[in-house]
Every structure is written in structure tokens, then in C-alpha cells.
Amino acid sequence: MSDILRGHNLSCIRGDRPVFSGLGFELPPGRAVILSGANGSGKSSLMKIIAGLLPAQNGTLSYDDQDMLGNRDWISRNICYLAHKNGMKPEMTVAENLAFWANMEHHNGDVRKEAVKVGIDHCLDLPVCYLSSGQARRAALTRVLCHPAKFWLLDEPTVGLDSSGVELLAGLMNDHLKAGGRILAATHIELGLDPDNSSRLNMSDFSYSAFPDHEEDLL
Amino acid sequence: MIRLALSIIMRDVRLSMRHGSTTTMVMGFFVMVVTMFPFAIGPEQNILERVSVGVIWVAALLSCLLSLDRIFHSDYEDGSLDQFVLCPVPLELVVMAKCIAHWLTTSLPLIVITPLLGIMMNLPEQGFLPLILTMLIGTPALSFIGGIGASLTVTLRRGGVLLSLLILPLYIPVLIFGVLAVKATIGGYPAMEHIMLLAGFTLFSAAIAPWAAAAAIRSGLE
Numbered sequence: 001m002s003d004i005l006r007g008h009n010l011s012c013i014r015g016d017r018p019v020f021s022g023l024g025f026e027l028p029p030g031r032a033v034i035l036s037g038a039n040g041s042g043k044s045s046l047m048k049i050i051a052g053l054l055p056a057q058n059g060t061l062s063y064d065d066q067d068m069l070g071n072r073d074w075i076s077r078n079i080c081y082l083a084h085k086n087g088m089k090p091e092m093t094v095a096e097n098l099a100f101w102a103n104m105e106h107h108n109g110d111v112r113k114e115a116v117k118v119g120i121d122h123c124l125d126l127p128v129c130y131l132s133s134g135q136a137r138r139a140a141l142t143r144v145l146c147h148p149a150k151f152w153l154l155d156e157p158t159v160g161l162d163s164s165g166v167e168l169l170a171g172l173m174n175d176h177l178k179a180g181g182r183i184l185a186a187t188h189i190e191l192g193l194d195p196d197n198s199s200r201l202n203m204s205d206f207s208y209s210a211f212p213d214h215e216e217d218l219l
Numbered sequence: 220m221i222r223l224a225l226s227i228i229m230r231d232v233r234l235s236m237r238h239g240s241t242t243t244m245v246m247g248f249f250v251m252v253v254t255m256f257p258f259a260i261g262p263e264q265n266i267l268e269r270v271s272v273g274v275i276w277v278a279a280l281l282s283c284l285l286s287l288d289r290i291f292h293s294d295y296e297d298g299s300l301d302q303f304v305l306c307p308v309p310l311e312l313v314v315m316a317k318c319i320a321h322w323l324t325t326s327l328p329l330i331v332i333t334p335l336l337g338i339m340m341n342l343p344e345q346g347f348l349p350l351i352l353t354m355l356i357g358t359p360a361l362s363f364i365g366g367i368g369a370s371l372t373v374t375l376r377r378g379g380v381l382l383s384l385l386i387l388p389l390y391i392p393v394l395i396f397g398v399l400a401v402k403a404t405i406g407g408y409p410a411m412e413h414i415m416l417l418a419g420f421t422l423f424s425a426a427i428a429p430w431a432a433a434a435a436i437r438s439g440l441e
Contacts, residue, residue, distance in 0.1 A: 051305060054441050076307040085298025091237040092230075103226050104306045 004028045010059030032183035037203030043186035051081040080147035086140035090129035114145040133160035154185040224316040231320030252278040271340035272401045287365040291373040311429040318366040326358035349404040357397045360421040363428035370432035
């Protein structure tokens, strides 16, 4: 059971306002947890806490019997975080941006091949400032695909995507899960993930609605 | 490690070249500030000669200040800074590389046009080489210390003024030893000790800035 990423009793305070407390979740290999909940319920804060960008007030994030909260070394090697912002320089082309991050993140795969999967390959030589917001989001998703990490943290990955883009994203996420990856995603729309390998965490009341067959491995 | 630092430097230099405006704006500002002085204090050559070194140094400090918030702020705005914090490359190295890139894109162009301004300010002939030399030695400190200030104000929307207030006092040692070294050479005195102190200050800032700025960025992003 030690290869389950397990958040336990996590709480977060921003400013003086408690955002959430006593939150727990489990993320075994090959599964996705979809965070839902109202705006301001702490979806992004939870992701930032896991990514080590925000300190948790208390709680643990255990993996391999170790607390990984704020463990920069482990996080940088194992977590790929896609934030609201795309992290792409508008003055540089998509290919240059991707090549730069591939270099920073020690990835040496084929950017073009991944770009084809996301349907952005025809824009590779365009500066990011000429792209539409959906295309820019696809470019950022290409970075996620290139990232060697097994854990994906996707904060509103569908923002700006058209309906075929959302479908494409669901396909890519399913592929990642099938390959043993894990996903924590915050989204307001139904992604259409395979219900066998995804569960939903409602941030408003922390209700864990596992899909029927898998209730026992989640609780 | 060095390869990664080089690729960050290349990226920032390339961005600055594509963007274009900042480097030319800083150079323009530098020239304008220095040009103001002959108008303000009159064209008497001996007065200009006496203030020339100081004026050029102060103008260089101010021009450098103008571009400091660019070091991290654009990366913060488009989300790249989060990725830098998360990627396996140490943030300290990222800061170091970005400060070096800042020096290459602002201070180096300033140094290149300094001789022109020296002529305008009636700088004595034997002062040109020492001025350029001290600027080469001293200006990296401006970028490194400025990097600390830029990292402290990165999340502020209008951090520019606060940044100036924070950073300008720390630039005073660079100014003092930079000017003293040139004046000593012009007056025929030994200038080595001033140059050594200036170099020491630059090395000191290069040593502390990456750690200070990286810590500031980490806590700033929270």
C-alpha cells in the first residue's frame, strides 16, 4: 500500500481565512481524483500545497511511508503541475518554449510527437502570443505530456479548450492512467474519464464519491 | 548544471532581444539623464570634467534600476516562475542565471555607450579606460543586488517604487568605489585598492544574491 499517495488531515489557511481543514485523499497508481467544488473552496490551494508552492497549515502527504510535503527533491522529480497560467513566454515560439522546459525538466523525448497528440503541431513555429487561449492551453498540455513525472496536477486543464480539445484531453488522461500514472485534476466540467479509474473529491464538503466498484480501495 | 544555466541565460537574452524595447529604453534613459547635466549646470568644461565620472555612474545606477523589475516579474505573470520553482534545477541557479542575463542585456549595452557620454561630459582622456574597467567590474553587483530586490517585490503589482527605495541604498558602495577608482587614476594616484574593494563587493553580492533571492521567491509565491 505504500505506493499510494495519501493526503491526511491537510488544512490550509490563506490570509486569515481557513480554506479547508481535515482534508484527506488517496491516489493509487493508475487512478485519477477529480476535485470539484465551488470557486474558492481550495482546489488550487490543495494543488499548490501538494506541489510545495504553498505550506500546509498541518497534515501530511505520505508516499512510500515518507512525508513528502515540501520535499522539493521528490516533488521536482515526480510531480508535473499545470497551473492556471501556462508558463509559456509569449515572445518565443511554442517549440522554443517546449524545448526550454524539456531541457529544464530533464526530458529528452520527442516534443513534436507529443505536440501531434495534442493537435498543436502546426503551431510549433509560431510565437505563443499569436495563439488563441485554447491553442496556448494545448501547448501547455504538451509540456505536461513531455514531463517525465508520473503525478499530474492539472488545475483547470480545460480552460480555453474547445469540445474536441476536452475530448482529446480526456483521452490523454486515460492513456496516462493506463500507463500507471496518477492525476489530480480540478475542473468544473465533466471530462469523461473512464469511471473505473477515477473518483471525485468534492472540496465543499470533502465527500468522497468513489465509483461503486472501487469504494473499498478508496476508504 | 552549467549547461542549464547557459540555456536560461540564452533564453532571457533572446527574450530581451525579441522584446527589444527594454534594452533600447534603458540605453536611451542613460543617455538622456547624462545629457541633462550639461544643461543644468552649464557648459563650463572644468565643472563638467569634475562631475563627469559621478554623473555617469549615477545615471548607470538609475538606468539599471529601471529594468530590474523585469528580471522576475514577467516570469511571475505568465506562470514560468512557478515552473522554475518546481523544476529539478535549483532555484538559486535560476536566479544566478537570470541576474547574469540581466547584466548582459542592460549593463553591458550601457558600458558600450559610456565612452560617447564620456566625451560629452568632457571626461579626461586618462579616465576612459578606468571608467569602463570599473563599470565592467562593478555593474554585475547592480544586477545581483537588484535581483534580491526584484525577488522581494515580484508579487507586488506596483513594486517599482518600493524596489528603488529598497535597492538604491545598497548601490552606494558600488558608486563610492567605482567613482573613487576612476578619480584616483585621473589624479595619478594608485587605484588598485578601490578596484579591489569594488570587485570584492561584486563577488559578495554574487555569492549572497542567489540564495537570498531564491528564498524571497519561494516565500513570495505562497
